[in-house]
Amino acid sequence: MSTIAENLKNLGVVLPQPPTPLASYVGFVRHGDLVFVSGQIPLKDGAITQTGLLGAGVSVEEGIAAAKICAINILAQVNIACEGDLERIVKCIKLGGFVASTPEFGDQPKVINGASDFIGQALGERGAHARAAVGVAALPSNVSVEVEAIFAVR
Amino acid sequence: MSTIAENLKNLGVVLPQPPTPLASYVGFVRHGDLVFVSGQIPLKDGAITQTGLLGAGVSVEEGIAAAKICAINILAQVNIACEGDLERIVKCIKLGGFVASTPEFGDQPKVINGASDFIGQALGERGAHARAAVGVAALPSNVSVEVEAIFAVR
Amino acid sequence: MSTIAENLKNLGVVLPQPPTPLASYVGFVRHGDLVFVSGQIPLKDGAITQTGLLGAGVSVEEGIAAAKICAINILAQVNIACEGDLERIVKCIKLGGFVASTPEFGDQPKVINGASDFIGQALGERGAHARAAVGVAALPSNVSVEVEAIFAVR
Numbered sequence: 334m335s336t337i338a339e340n341l342k343n344l345g346v347v348l349p350q351p352p353t354p355l356a357s358y359v360g361f362v363r364h365g366d367l368v369f370v371s372g373q374i375p376l377k378d379g380a381i382t383q384t385g386l387l388g389a390g391v392s393v394e395e396g397i398a399a400a401k402i403c404a405i406n407i408l409a410q411v412n413i414a415c416e417g418d419l420e421r422i423v424k425c426i427k428l429g430g431f432v433a434s435t436p437e438f439g440d441q442p443k444v445i446n447g448a449s450d451f452i453g454q455a456l457g458e459r460g461a462h463a464r465a466a467v468g469v470a471a472l473p474s475n476v477s478v479e480v481e482a483i484f485a486v487r
Numbered sequence: 488m489s490t491i492a493e494n495l496k497n498l499g500v501v502l503p504q505p506p507t508p509l510a511s512y513v514g515f516v517r518h519g520d521l522v523f524v525s526g527q528i529p530l531k532d533g534a535i536t537q538t539g540l541l542g543a544g545v546s547v548e549e550g551i552a553a554a555k556i557c558a559i560n561i562l563a564q565v566n567i568a569c570e571g572d573l574e575r576i577v578k579c580i581k582l583g584g585f586v587a588s589t590p591e592f593g594d595q596p597k598v599i600n601g602a603s604d605f606i607g608q609a610l611g612e613r614g615a616h617a618r619a620a621v622g623v624a625a626l627p628s629n630v631s632v633e634v635e636a637i638f639a640v641r
Numbered sequence: 642m643s644t645i646a647e648n649l650k651n652l653g654v655v656l657p658q659p660p661t662p663l664a665s666y667v668g669f670v671r672h673g674d675l676v677f678v679s680g681q682i683p684l685k686d687g688a689i690t691q692t693g694l695l696g697a698g699v700s701v702e703e704g705i706a707a708a709k710i711c712a713i714n715i716l717a718q719v720n721i722a723c724e725g726d727l728e729r730i731v732k733c734i735k736l737g738g739f740v741a742s743t744p745e746f747g748d749q750p751k752v753i754n755g756a757s758d759f760i761g762q763a764l765g766e767r768g769a770h771a772r773a774a775v776g777v778a779a780l781p782s783n784v785s786v787e788v789e790a791i792f793a794v795r
Binding site: 360 | 736742776
């Protein structure tokens with residue numbers, strides 16, 4: 334079985350330094366073996382990669398790409414919680430996916446699969462998570478996707 | 488005190504085989520004595536029972552009925568987590584209710600009561616839960632209601 | 642280090658008797674050392690203080706004030722969970738902030754800072770929490786903000 338670090342290398346993903354929260358809170362809180370990760374947005378190299386509503390100009394493919402970046406930022410937070418040793422991840426327990434949507438848009442699950450699939454590829458069996466995906470009116474800085482998470486770690 | 492199975496029988500509810508998730512995730516994750524249940528939609532016998540926005544064609548009564556089906560599907564997931572022995576449920580800790588709403592609609596609590604009341608009827612004292620009910624822009628497959636949950640089990 | 646009660650006094654905040662839930666659920670559920678607090682709305686002395694959408698008539702400043710009242714109501718619930726001894730609070734683990742928003746509004750983090758900043762002022766180091774802030778289509782009774790929380794207590 335490959336390690337999470339090996340999986341990330343095979344996926345061509347380098348975890349970034351976690352983005353600074355836009356507001357007065359922290360990126361994650363650990364309590365016992367649970368890590369609660371703050372809602373992550375599609376922020377890469379300090380720039381937002383995707384804004385706008387699904388169903389009004391943003392394609393499902395663009396939404397999927399944005400959701401993947403959210404998930405990479407989630408894993409970057411968990412990496413800090415694990416002091417850089419990703420093998421201390423026991424499992425991804427839950428993702429909460431928020432998709433900025435018009436009232437007519439119904440493909441939130443496909444969009445949030447961009448996050449879920451990445452977590453599955455990176456964590457293997459440890460990546461099977463519970464999930465809710467909903468379509469919201471708007472998101473911080475008008476990003477298209479936001480994803481929060483709960484992990485278990487050692 | 489009656490068992491949950493007896494309560495369900497009195498309510499005329501037969502728990503279904505849990506619906507297959509629409510996407511790359513699992514129906515629930517158990518960690519310790521907590522069970523995190525993925526967002527459930529009004530899916531019955533493989534068919535979606537209610538689509539559309541509250542405040543634009545879908546009545547509060549239809550929303551309540553949809554929320555109840557979401558809660559039945561939640562209990563079907565917890566039933567699997569408990570290996571078919573519902574008496575292993577310690578309590579329902581939290582429901583998160585999402586109601587597809589127009590900006591003018593404000594009766595999300597009444598709608599999500601369709602889920603909360605059912606959980607209360609089925610679980611008795613073990614059914615008293617924390618809750619958030621919010622109105623979202625849109626939901627997967629344009630369903631009217633989605634409900635997620637956290638349970639404690641033995 | 643000052644106690645939470647001292648901090649509240651310095652902030653000029655008296656915790657209210659927790660508002661009665663609008664629906665068939667309870668204000669909080671304690672499980673182990675975790676307290677899950679139901680979504681709180683801007684309700685003060687029995688009256689809703691702020692309705693309407695951010696981005697359509699409600700200012701960011703009004704949203705911030707509403708979010709602070711939600712956080713006061715959260716702390717009032719946790720106070721009951723701690724049997725009136727706020728020093729039993731170990732930490733605020735997570736806030737979930739929902740802001741009734743037009744599709745164009747993107748300052749949800751600023752609004753929910755009204756809750757986060759208050760929690761930080763009241764709890765000090767114990768107040769550093771994970772957070773998600775999203776913009777929803779509508780909220781119960783058309784309030785502008787709703788905030789839910791998870792705390793750890795002794």
